[in-house]
Amino acid sequence: MNKLELQKIAVEVRKEIIAATHSAKAGHPGGSLSAADLFTYLYFEELHIDPKRPDMEDRDRFVLSKGHTSPGLYAALAHRGFFPVEDLLQFRHTGHYLQGHPDMKRVPGVDMSTGSLGQGLSTAVGMALAAKMDGKDYRVYAMCGDGEIQEGQIWEAAMFAGHHQLDNLVVIVDHNKLQIDGLVGEVCSPYPIDQKFEAFQFYALTIDGHDFDAMEEAFAKARELKGKPTVIIANTVKGNGVSFMENEPSWHGKAPNDAECEIAMEDLRKAGEALCQS
């Protein structure tokens, strides 16, 4: 798929993030938008998956360790064909399957239930270890937030992954620089992120998390790098694509109201139009 097509899909994913959180009157648009391009690339380019067979035995696995950004994951899964796009409007609604945080028992395509920060990476490490034990060549991807890596369990998991040389594991850090209470670097600095992972025996790559060419290069390199897991630190903008949400910590876990939803959709409609004219 060429870059323009991916960009167009990413605009649609962003629209669904806004629509779903607006409909739910709750949810986490900021970190979903920052990771929207990453979700798009993973599900439309990188992951070996089959929407018709979400439980395919040797599929690549993806764990959204920063589970609160489920709207972005769900939007990518829906557009990829795992379930109807219309269902996204039932996100967080009582009795509906699209839970606030990813629920592997209810949502097709979700490989692990997550939501409590710091726990998803360990499960991805377990999956990568299982692949190694069974001599299988599927790969495992986990996405963490840059605030999430303040959780100690992330580093327990990183230490284990490095020790076991799990080169079939890719950790993506959505580095949007913001957490609920403000700048990640001011709340409790995790920096330098790359050197920390390197010290835990990872290869560390840093990219622009909104640049599909950079993603293509980094994920390809991660497949080639042997003997260690890889972390891709993706520099992103929280709220990316919606003018008034960008770099605003307040949009971490708040849904847009009707008027805000209209503005956001207008922003995204224009972005989509610009892509069509390019």
Add this chain to the structure above:
Amino acid sequence: MSIIENIKSRKKVATREGYGTTLVELGKEDNNVVVLDADLAAATRTGVFLESFPDRHINCGIAEANMAGIAAGLAVCGKIPFISSFAMFVAGRAFEQVRNTIGYPHLNVKIGATHAGISVGEDGASHQCNEDIALMRAIPGMTIVNPCDYIEAKAAVRAAYEQDGPFYLRFGRLAVPVLYDEEDYQFELGKGVVLREGKDVSIFATGLCVAETMLAAERLAEDGIDAEVINIHTIKPLDDALVVASASKTGRVFTVEEHSVIGGLGSAVSELLSEKHPIKVTRIGIQDIFGESGPALELLHKYGLDAEGIYQTIKAAVLSNK
């Protein structure tokens, strides 16, 4: 020989020995059985599995939370992981990982918790987990088995393997009497075992307190108190029918456990009877306090959980009609 004779005459064995032994058996039968430890393989008795199947033993280092998560990841890829540590750490420290990453998706992870209760002994209160059953009971879909001896421990490990879903196995450090004979013991998950029939009081006991309760019942009989002793190895799901039937028969209930009286067997029995057959229940266990250092047998005596203490508590309650 009878159970009471077995208790008095046989060499004592810790239930954790049954954990390691049975894991090796299961490892031979099923390549998907994997065992995880957090730097306590010798103490949890999983060291024998490591010796037999080094490729399927995963030492996570001193990181119980990560161990729980790794097990979840292994389980979704078809493995049957047994995670092993002291109850304090695998149920206590890793509670939220067990709740959210194993319990919520109902994954096929087995939790082998050793060194439970006050009989940890000299290590003291920091290591004496009297709260694990309470924590695990509160997780929807969690099965909890607290075996009373080596034979029952072996059967419980096999039952955990055979049932799909999260499973909490509680083992002790202390060598305890072997009540059962392996040849003829039929372990039935979720079913209590009437070890002694009686008409005056029902005593529901679990874990190492079962043998002590049997000895206490013998002395109660000498005093003319005919106690029914029931071994509740499966605390969740509780054998509701048996508990209600025995309580209805005797009209007076005691529970005995090496666990806090809050949230454990005593709570489970009280909750059930308050709804199905309201009746007086006395909970014998750790009375909402932390433990302390000391030899296990001395501590069990001090906290009233040996045969003498159980006998005295029940006799006093029956005689004073309290």
